[in-house]
Amino acid sequence: MNPTDTIAAVATPPGSGGIALIRVSGPDAVAVADRCFRSRTGAMGVLSRIQERHATVGGFFRGETLLDEVMATVFRGPRSFTGEDTVEVACHGGVLVTRLVLEALLQNGGRAAKPGEFTLRAYLNGRLDLSQAESVAEVIHARTERALACAQRQLQGGLTRSVATLRGSLLEVLAHVEAHIDFPDEDIAPDTAEALTRRLNGIRESIARMVRTAREGEVLRQGARVAIVGLPNVGKSSLLNRLLGLDRSIVSPIPGTTRDTVEAVASIRGLPVLFIDTAGQRETHDPIEKEGIRRGREAAVTAELVLHVVDGSAAASSVEVERELGRDLAGVPTILVANKSDVEGARVPNGAVAISCKTGRGLDQLGAAIEAALLGEADAAVSEGDVPIASRHRISLDRSAESIGRAVDGLGSGLGLDLVALELREALQAVGEVVGEATTDDLLDTIFSRFCLGK
Ligand SMILES: Nc1nc2c(ncn2[C@@H]2O[C@H](COP(=O)(O)OP(=O)(O)OP(=O)(O)O)[C@@H](O)[C@H]2O)c(=O)[nH]1
Numbered sequence: 001m002n003p004t005d006t007i008a009a010v011a012t013p014p015g016s017g018g019i020a021l022i023r024v025s026g027p028d029a030v031a032v033a034d035r036c037f038r039s040r041t042g043a044m045g046v047l048s049r050i051q052e053r054h055a056t057v058g059g060f061f062r063g064e065t066l067l068d069e070v071m072a073t074v075f076r077g078p079r080s081f082t083g084e085d086t087v088e089v090a091c092h093g094g095v096l097v098t099r100l101v102l103e104a105l106l107q108n109g110g111r112a113a114k115p116g117e118f119t120l121r122a123y124l125n126g127r128l129d130l131s132q133a134e135s136v137a138e139v140i141h142a143r144t145e146r147a148l149a150c151a152q153r154q155l156q157g158g159l160t161r162s163v164a165t166l167r168g169s170l171l172e173v174l175a176h177v178e179a180h181i182d183f184p185d186e187d188i189a190p191d192t193a194e195a196l197t198r199r200l201n202g203i204r205e206s207i208a209r210m211v212r213t214a215r216e217g218e219v220l221r222q223g224a225r226v227a228i229v230g231l232p233n234v235g236k237s238s239l240l241n242r243l244l245g246l247d248r249s250i251v252s253p254i255p256g257t258t259r260d261t262v263e264a265v266a267s268i269r270g271l272p273v274l275f276i277d278t279a280g281q282r283e284t285h286d287p288i289e290k291e292g293i294r295r296g297r298e299a300a301v302t303a304e305l306v307l308h309v310v311d312g313s314a315a316a317s318s319v320e321v322e323r324e325l326g327r328d329l330a331g332v333p334t335i336l337v338a339n340k341s342d343v344e345g346a347r348v349p350n351g352a353v354a355i356s357c358k359t360g361r362g363l364d365q366l367g368a369a370i371e372a373a374l375l376g377e378a379d380a381a382v383s384e385g386d387v388p389i390a391s392r393h394r395i396s397l398d399r400s401a402e403s404i405g406r407a408v409d410g411l412g413s414g415l416g417l418d419l420v421a422l423e424l425r426e427a428l429q430a431v432g433e434v435v436g437e438a439t440t441d442d443l444l445d446t447i448f449s450r451f452c453l454g455k
């Protein structure tokens with residue numbers, strides 16, 4: 001599987017900036033870069049001679065044309081990110097100059113890298129396992145510190161270690177079982193079978209603990225969509241602004257202020273949440289407002305969670321519209337929020353979270369309620385150091401637990417030990433998928449195509 005060609009790509013985002021970084025990796029990386037690079041005194045072949053992990057400044061040329069003054073850093077495999085020889089060329093961050101530098105490298109033996117190809121190579125060359133490679137994209141895309149911490153723990157090998165522990169335990173049980181298969185005369189003693197069953201149940205419990213983190217892992221990676229709905233003037237836009245900590249949506253005492261949906265991401269206890277502020281629900285003949293109201297309902301019924309805001313201070317509200325809204329929201333998890341609790345005599349309906357967007361009262365409780373609604377109760381037990389898993393990991397771990405379950409049944413019913421061993425081997429393989437011990441090209445494609453170019 002070892003790649004044999006040399007790839008190049010711009011690793012910094014498109015557009016102009018102070019510096020752009022172009023990365024070259026592969027067996028000819030240093031030679032390719034050297035063909036374009038000259039030292040300040042005009043010497044060639046400098047990059048082949050400088051010490052690894054050292055940088056040098058010089059001219060970057062297309063033929064005899066100086067394209068830019070650059071800084072080149074040379075890494076030698078296997079002590080590089082990809083595990084191959086790598087040169088990183090830092091040039092001025094102009095759109096044109098960056099493109100020309102890349103083109104010169106491509107004309108001198110490099111091949112344009114595909115998205116994620118550098119990280120794919122790091123994986124193929126054994127620098128990272130698959131769970132670590134996946135986390136590289138998650139570090140880049142993290143929108144909250146909690147999501148970043150999760151990605152970093154995974155990159156540092158958090159899942160690698162959990163999987164190694166599971167595999168170690170499974171292998172020990174398998175070794176026991178296989179030893180008995182080799183001596184068919186000796187039946188497995190009831191004591192031994194019981195001990196093995198206990199150990200398998202322990203492994204199953206560890207897997208179950210990991211699987212319970214999957215929901216948190218999904219929200220941290222994917223984020224969640226939460227719609228804010230209710231009658232006009234109840235303070236929906238005020239709530240959006242409060243949650244974001246900035247003045248995003250227009251607030252006014254005139255009912256019907258918000259017409260379009262307004263979306264923005266806020267961190268709720270470290271969870272990246274996309275909030276959608278919507279038009280106040282009411283009867284109207286204004287076709288534009290009508291459309292806004294329709295969009296608001298659509299956002300609500302497709303959201304993972306709805307904040308249904310009511311005005312606790314309002315003496316009368318439209319019971320009819322509220323009832324209709326309630327019917328629409330029947331299938332969607334909903335938190336009832338009673339706003340304007342600062343107003344004297346404000347009421348809080350049963351089960352509602354009382355808040356005031358004016359004073360900020362109750363917003364912490366609302367944050368806690370949102371987190372609980374998004375994660376469910378199962379995650380309460382997750383400890384600090386754990387890596388909340390992604391759905392890909394969950395699928396493999398579920399399969400592994402099922403195989404272990406069948407192995408336990410087999411041991412209990414005195415079924416053939418070779419069948420028990422077979423299930424245990426399947427469990428091992430499924431666990432191994434988390435770190436990429438057996439992969440298909442399709443799987444690698446799906447994972448690495450989500451990456452940025454140059455990563
Ligand atoms: N006293 C008090 N007033 C509030 C509070 N929250 C919002 N308001 C006021 O209520 C009015 C309506 O607030 P908005 O946030 O625009 O309400 P909305 O639900 O977005 O209204 P529409 O966009 O028209 O549907 C504004 O005058 C706000 O200043 C609160 O907690 N207490």
Ligand SMILES: [Mg+2]
Binds near residue numbers: 237249277
């Ligand atoms: Mg509004």
